Amino acid sequence: MERRDFLKLCAAGAAATGAPALAADARPQLYSRTLLVDEKGAPLRAGRVPPERNLIFHYPFAATPCFLLNLGRPAKGSAQLKTLDNRPYEWQGGVGPGRSIVAYSAICAHKLTYPTRDISFISYRGEKSVRNKFGSVIHCCSEHSQYDPAEGARVLAGPAPQPLASILLEWNSSKDEIHAVGTLGGEMFNEFFQKYAFKLQLEHGGSEHRPVGPSARVQELENYCRQQVKC
Numbered sequence: 001m002e003r004r005d006f007l008k009l010c011a012a013g014a015a016a017t018g019a020p021a022l023a024a025d026a027r028p029q030l031y032s033r034t035l036l037v038d039e040k041g042a043p044l045r046a047g048r049v050p051p052e053r054n055l056i057f058h059y060p061f062a063a064t065p066c067f068l069l070n071l072g073r074p075a076k077g078s079a080q081l082k083t084l085d086n087r088p089y090e091w092q093g094g095v096g097p098g099r100s101i102v103a104y105s106a107i108c109a110h111k112l113t114y115p116t117r118d119i120s121f122i123s124y125r126g127e128k129s130v131r132n133k134f135g136s137v138i139h140c141c142s143e144h145s146q147y148d149p150a151e152g153a154r155v156l157a158g159p160a161p162q163p164l165a166s167i168l169l170e171w172n173s174s175k176d177e178i179h180a181v182g183t184l185g186g187e188m189f190n191e192f193f194q195k196y197a198f199k200l201q202l203e204h205g206g207s208e209h210r211p212v213g214p215s216a217r218v219q220e221l222e223n224y225c226r227q228q229v230k231c
Helices: 003-017 189-195 197-204
Strands: 029-037 055-058 065-070 079-082 088-091 101-105 122-125 137-140 145-148 154-157 166-172 177-184 215-217
Touching (some): 055 215, 065 122, 101 177, 189 197
Parallel strands (some): 029 215
Antiparallel strands (some): 029 177, 079 088, 101 166, 122 137, 145 154, 166 177
């Protein structure tokens, strides 16, 4: 979906339902148009994204991680969600040949847990478990917040006060390429940079706030971090 078409769709949806105009922080936040590439630097083809695997890339800043997921089934067409400060927004579903590809900020909305090079307490879980009774969720082991990636990362369980911010994707069907173009929902980037300021500065040499350029590398979470905590 082109950005201009997406924004028109949001406006048309609000008008059709009689909803009031959304505040600025509930509207799509547009950043760089960034092509997702594989570990060799070639464009990532939507048709080749493996289902139910944890893939990670950084967007819209050098230090802000995101999950790219192929759910293996069409994501729900739309979902009505709210941010922490009660501002509504509408998530528009997945992209790709089967509308099964989604992306979200990998920064937990509760205590800002995120995947690092050393360890990740947050990841997508396809299987059910004692802690993960729903299955097919993004699960944060820090406080057991669980998000439904098929419905805009809606909170299913745990103390998270809002969904994960959605990463807006454009899919070029003729080239089978995917671009990240912005975010939707409750961004927590400012809080993230404040909480981890010293650590991020050491890890990124002061470039943690640098906007991502024309491409962003996508890789398996297991290749990105040394250990994944399962709970």
